[in-house]
Amino acid sequence: MITFENVSKRYLTKRALSDVNVTIPEGKLIGLVGSNGSGKSTFMKMIAGLVGPTEGNVTIDEVPVTRRTADKVAYLSELDEYYSFYSVKETISFFASQFADFNTEKAFEILDFMEVDREQKVKHLSKGNRGRVKIALTLARDVPIILMDEPLSGLDPMVRDSIVKGLLSFIDLEKQTVIITTHEVAEIEPLLEMVIAIRNGKVLALEDVETIRERDGMRIVDWLKKQYQAEA
Amino acid sequence: MGEEFNPSKPIYLQLVDRISWEIIKGERKAGEKLPSVREMAIQSGVNPNTVSRTYNELERMEIVETKRGQGTFVTEEKERLSELREELKLNHIQNFIEEMKQMGFSSEDMIDGIRTYVTNEKENNA
Incomplete structure (x- = not known):
């Protein structure tokens, strides 16, 4: 369980999050949705312990998030952060040396599933295959919390499809909670069990996706618009 | 990717219908x-908990x-399956009549x- 309690974050004069209170349950695949600059990445980094709150507390299973809770969280960032002169195989070994919970066998299984050549140098991979390698590196860690910041962004439909299938094949919702931010929410809507709407650093709502359909008769995109209008 | 779902009905019920x-x-x-929950999730691009x-x-x-340790199977109760067939028939008729009204x-x-x-259809096929 991840809890945000009165959490605010300022970068100098800019407010990234303001007075966020939310409890995220375990064992769910959750979408974090909102427009650019709404605070999605800050929210994710805070769970990963990469950014600390200016005010308030973020806890995982009631333990305050620090660099030490990072061993519970696998975080896929928007950016590419590996050594491009490594081959895929070397990258896997490097990650295995950095994280005690890294499951090398699983990493190769995921790469095979997504048909990535492990002998290639990372810098020679297509953008789609780099996206796949990032997914493999994230999902190969045996951790209770997986965070993915824009894992589908800028990838073509074939690659996105293979990433979604890889995700469904290799996560274990009995033991793991997965949070994904995306601009293409319509595309992964059937994948999500819950959704968090965020705007201008404020969490507007946390809702069950099936409830939104049943009660409001809406897709997430329309529900999000409604949340935004109610706030404006 | 996945399949299209009607936005105004829970996905789990749409999978039940399907x-x-x-x-x-x-x-x-x-x-x-039936496929395992995970296989079905992958095939249909749907959350495993929804499946x-x-x-x-x-x-x-x-x-x-559901047979313990073996998986989920379509019932062998022929009677239940013919009931289901009747239920679906009734459903379609209801929808049809509702729209015509x-x-x-x-x-x-x-x-x-x-x-x-x-x-007409019979004559055309004859």
Whole structure:
């Protein structure tokens, strides 16, 4: 369980999050949705312990998030952060040396599933295959919390499809909670069990996706618009 | 990716409808094993917890049975399957009548319309 309690974050004069209170349950695949600059990445980094709150507390299973809770969280960032002169195989070994919970066998299984050549140098991979390698590196860690910041962004439909299938094949919702931010929410809507709407650093709502359909008769995109209008 | 779902109905119920439909059409046979929750999730691009909910609902409807440690199977109760067929028929008729009423057709108009259509179809196929 991840809890945000009165959490605010300022970068100098800019407010990234303001007075966020939310409890995220375990064992769910959750979408974090909102427009650019709404605070999605800050929210994710805070769970990963990469950014600390200016005010308030973020806890995982009631333990305050620090660099030490990072061993519970696998975080896929928007950016590419590996050594491009490594081959895929070397990258896997490097990650295995950095994280005690890294499951090398699983990493190769995921790469095979997504048909990535492990002998290639990372810098020679297509953008789609780099996206796949990032997914493999994230999902190969045996951790209770997986965070993915824009894992589908800028990838073509074939690659996105293979990433979604890889995700469904290799996560274990009995033991793991997965949070994904995306601009293409319509595309992964059937994948999500819950959704968090965020705007201008404020969490507007946390809702069950099936409830939104049943009660409001809406897709997430329309529900999000409604949340935004109610706030404006 | 995945399949299209109607936005105004829970996905788990749409999967229930889809699987029921496949059983009635004979694409899934009595006693046949359904894919595991994970396989079904991957095939349909749907959250695994949603698929579990679908299987629970189908079990509650007595259309499938879960055998401990073996998986989920289409029921072998022929009677239940013919009931299901009747239920689906009734559903379709209800929807049809509802829409025809909204367009202002009377019951007689509908019955006449169907009779004419069916007769024409027979002649065309003859």
